[in-house]
Amino acid sequence: MSIKLEHVNYIYSPGTAYEIHALKDICLELKDGEFVGLIGHTGSGKSTLVQHLNGLVKATEGRIYFHGEDIYGADYDMRRLRSKVGLVFQYPEHQLFEVDVLSDVCFGPKNQGLSAEEAQERAKAALAMVGLGEEFYYQSPFELSGGQKRRAAIAGVLAMEPEILVLDEPTAGLDPKGRDEILNQIQKLHQEKGISIVLVSHSMEDVARYVQRIIVMNQGEVLFDDVPREVFCHYKELEQVGLAAPQVTYILHALREKGFFVDENATTIEEARDTILDALRSGRQA
Amino acid sequence: MIRDITLGQYYPANSILHKLDPRVKLLATLTFIAALFVAKGWPGYLAATIFLVVIIRLSRVPFSFMVRGLKAIVMILMITVVFNLFLTPGDKILVQVWKLKITDVGLRTAIFMAIRLTYLIVGSSVMTLTTTPNDLTDGLERLMGPLKKLHVPVHEVSMMMSIALRFIPILLEETDKIMKAQIARGADFENGNLIQKAKNLVPLLVPLFISAFRRANDLAMAMEARCYHGGEGRTKMKPLIYARRDYAAYGVVICFLAVIIALRVVL
Incomplete structure (x- = not known):
């Protein structure tokens, strides 16, 4: 169920000197309640791909099904699709425009046809989800800090209560603290509300800790699609396409080569710490 | 990512x-x-036609791109032709409908006027299609160089032109992005009456203006950080230097002009 892509191709400006084949025969299925990481180098087509998920960009070829319905069908309601699949663009703070934070977050729900009161309620709930309290409601969105602006913008999409939340590089340009805050909040949303999440990123480090499944894209094609530890096994291929596995993968592989009995498939710093400690405690080399 | 927006009209x-x-x-x-x-007269226009056809073939730009520029002037072209056709007095009347008459002189001027305007547009399209906007402003700056003596800020004007040209695709891309972001939040830019449509543009225009000012600010800062202080004593990374083919091209153009003048004088 959920979203299914069948042989999706997308070509920018076909037939001119600027033609680019951005997506090549993509077949994917995103299931309900999944937390997926979509990873690729700049220009790998990941941003183009996510814009297909809510129908902003129409595939040159191929079909997309949302809950089994063809979204390119003649009488398919795109606006309903867009309120089910929430898309947070790169640098979403650049889309803020209202006089205060609360009315900006209300923009989405109002477009869904909700009354002003309902929209405000949704907006307040969404702002709470991203950790912006009452003191922010009537501030100008342009006076917030970078991280706060971004959270306000994410709340603007959350207020539409999507079933699937797609975030395109939500941590770009944030400091490590802002990054961790945002990613932790996204994880909380996934765990508490059961929203499916697609997290687009070019950093394995960011994604490894949170996602259940990683899709690696390269030059418009899906290179790997698996659980993180399986994907990171291919760290040499990842390097060839301009990506890298998390640093722990490298350390563990190096330790293994030196003869320490560590589990090189650990993906997070905590797992790595445990396996290294175990190896040291048992004291014996493999 | 978005490259379907061409820079000016340039065709690589x-x-x-x-x-x-x-x-x-x-x-x-x-x-x-x-x-x-x-x-x-006919011989002059024949010479111009041959020259234009040769130039178009040399440019290797598809002919359809050349004609694209004509779309913008179709109305002006029609009006010119109609006025010339019906309102030019002449000796021989070819067709007469009520008070409107077409004379032989009128027919001739109408046809020549149409040819003139068409060639004018196609001719300048050849230039804009084969020259990048940056080269164009560079060329203009050098050609207008003598005006500096009259205290015309030539360098500054051409710098502003380059920056404006450079920002067109960036702002178009930005517009596209903000529009998509707002559509993703349920905004509607297509339906509604005029007032509603104008109102619906607010979520697009406010972020766009903010972004334009932010970019202008960043650019000014970057230019100052690199000690930009205008044209005085500034050198170029790629200075314009005439090569042999450029002199040859001047020769061809002068020959063409000579032929046209000769045809006018002789015939």
Whole structure:
């Protein structure tokens, strides 16, 4: 169920000197309640791909099904699709425009046809989800800090209560603290509300800790699609396409080569710490 | 990612015209336009046609791109032709409908006027299609160099032109992005009456203006950080230097003008 892509191709400006084949025969299925990481180098087509998920960009070829319905069908309601699949663009703070934070977050729900009161309620709930309290409601969105602006913008999409939340590089340009805050909040949303999440990123480090499944894209094609530890096994291929596995993968592989009995498939710093400690405690080399 | 927005009208190709110095192309275009108004009678226009066809073939730009520029002037072209056709007095009346009459002189001027305007647009399209906007402003700056003596800020004007041109695709891309972001939040830019449509543009225009000012600010800061202080004593990374083909091109253009003038004088 959920979203299914069948042989999706997308070509920018076909037939001119600027033609680019951005997506090549993509077949994917995103299931309900999944937390997926979509990873690729700049220009790998990941941003183009996510814009297909809510129908902003129409595939040159191929079909997309949302809950089994063809979204390119003649009488398919795109606006309903867009309120089910929430898309947070790169640098979403650049889309803020209202006089205060609360009315900006209300923009989405109002477009869904909700009354002003309902929209405000949704907006307040969404702002709470991203950790912006009452003191922010009537501030100008342009006076917030970078991280706060971004959270306000994410709340603007959350207020539409999507079933699937797609975030395109939500941590770009944030400091490590802002990054961790945002990613932790996204994880909380996934765990508490059961929203499916697609997290687009070019950093394995960011994604490894949170996602259940990683899709690696390269030059418009899906290179790997698996659980993180399986994907990171291919760290040499990842390097060839301009990506890298998390640093722990490298350390563990190096330790293994030196003869320490560590589990090189650990993906997070905590797992790595445990396996290294175990190896040291048992004291014996493999 | 978005590259379906062409920079100006530039069409990238590898041709002798693309390689020519922009100054040559600017002056040649001016000469060509002047020649169109000097030319008189069929032989002159035949010479201009041959010249234009050869140039178009040399440019390796598809003909459809050349004609694209004509769409904008179809109305002006029609009006000119109609006025010339019906309102020029002449000796021989060819057709007469009520008070409107078409004379032989009227028919001739109408046809020549149409040819003139069409060639004028196609001729300047050849220049803009084969020259990048940056080359064009560079060429203009050098050609207008003498005006500096009259205290015209030539460098500054051409710098502003380059920046404006450079920002067109960036702002278009930005518009596209903000529009998509707002559509993703349920905004509607297509339906509704005029007032509603104007209102619906607010979520697009406010972020766009903010972004334009932010970018302008960043650019000014970056230019200052690199000690930009205007044209005084500034050198270029790629200075415009005439090559042999540029002199040859000047020669061809002068020959063309000579032929046109000769045809006018002799015939």
